[in-house]
Amino acid sequence: MNKVVSIAMLTFLACGQVQIVMSESVQAQTNQDRKAEATRLLDLGIKARRASQYQNAIESDLNALAICRELKDRDCEGRAYNGLGLGYYYLGQYDKAIEFHLQSLTIARELKDRRGEGQSLGNLGLAYYSLGKYDKAIEFHLQRLAIVREIKDRSGEGQSLGNLGLAYNSLGKYDKAIEFQLQSLEIAREIKDRLGEGAALGNLGIAYLYLGKYDKAIEYQLQRLAIAREIKDRLGEGQSLGNLGIAYYSLGKYDKAIEF
Template sequence: MSRQFTLRSTFPFWLTLCLLLSLGSVGVLGTTPALAEGRRQNAAKQMTKREDGDFQLRLGQQAEQQGQLDKAIFHWLKAANIYQRFGDEESLGLTYDYLGEAYVSLGDIRSAEDAFRRRLAVARDRDDLQAQMFALNNLGTLFLKEGNLNMAEEVFSDALAIARSVENALTAGISLNNLGLAAALRGNYGEAIKRYNTALLFHREAKNPAGETLTLTNLGDAFLYAGQGDNAIIAYTDGLLAAEDIRDVDNQFRALEGRYLTRRMMGQTDLAFKALNRWSKFAREQDNLAEEFKTIENAAFFYAELGDRQQSEAFLIRALEVAEQIGALDRIAFLQQKLLEVQAASR
């Protein structure tokens, strides 16, 4: 769904027509020039107020681009108030989209939920099915974050029902992917796999490569946790290729990590190290120290599992150094304990 905002004209067609009719009927109705002028001033004042909303919306967009989310929210709340006062539901709905996404970025889930609920209400008032589907999926994603799987599945199913009723492949794919996530969180990996596979059909019908990439990596996760290693490798490999095609770095990392974890689970040591090295190399190419830290930590644990304490100790020391660099304070105490255990076992 595009969030691009288009400025409305200074005088929309319907208002211009009303002004022309009122001015053209002065002689017939006996309207005085002063009254006509008053009408013009009132109309201009209303449009100024609407333009104030547009101005606040743009200020919020600019603040968001500068990473100033609190400031962006301040301007968008002002815009929402103006649009609500003048009954501009289209712009009001757009503003709630902005607010919801900003609150999510700030981790304010309650405020995000309120914004998306308001967005859904506006969409229903306008009978805007497309906006309803996106609002429902946004709400469901918040419910997933909160662990409220029942509510998540309910709203995702509502979105899917609308999508199927209007034959909208794009949002059908998104909704089914989200339903797959809900099933996976329940530990029902068989159902998750079914939903992801159906989602892929809709993504391909809608020509949605971003959705297809995300679902492929989700499918790889479901196969991995279901213990279906061969299928997991296929899904992760397909996901990696799809992610490379659209330069989706996040899902490239997910697929690379998934391939390593799957090879390790399957006991394929050589292939696991090969997958780990490729993951590590990509992290360095992207200058992503957080991902590189994950590869170093995994190497330390893998060597310990294989009984190579010397290599495990070396990677644990390196992992501690990087953890301090990236501020991963929650990992430092854990890694220090592991290092002590390895050193004690080596004596």
């Protein structure tokens, strides 16, 4: 009798172990499916931003964020915060953008993700620049510059230098702006970034325009115009033409100004 009872108990215990293993397996599969859904939503957010559908992007990123928090996936959460920050930035809601980029920055530092930290710092710099808080923008761009140089991200370095040049230009420190734009131009040419090269040339033209050096301004804007047309950057082409018009107007060459 004791032997029968012993066998029955062993059978019961074994079945209990199988139930636990199966439960853990189902949970793992559920988590995997939820992670895949969060990734899908984050990708949708990226596509929506590229299509300038910023409200749709924010909706996707908010749904992704809820899943990331549920899974306690900090990397996924950081990506969602970054996407939300970009979405609100493009909508012109800069304070909201800053709120999300600060959360993204916190997570990047927690995970020791230097590239992600640099991106968040750069995005914060852009948001503060758009708010007209140029000293604050410079503070964040300088922090990003240090990181991109540390990780040898030449593209990021060029962007940071260009953004610093814009901030100094807005502060009326044109010589300082030119210094940073020339460094940005050098990197863009080194890595064959034609869009970045055009942007640096255009920004140099603007700085020289503010300095009253109109011939120099025209020289740089013409170079930018050539690149914009080469790479079919219609926005850049329009900006170059407009700035050439301003430079010729400042020289008193009104017919030429009108032409541009």
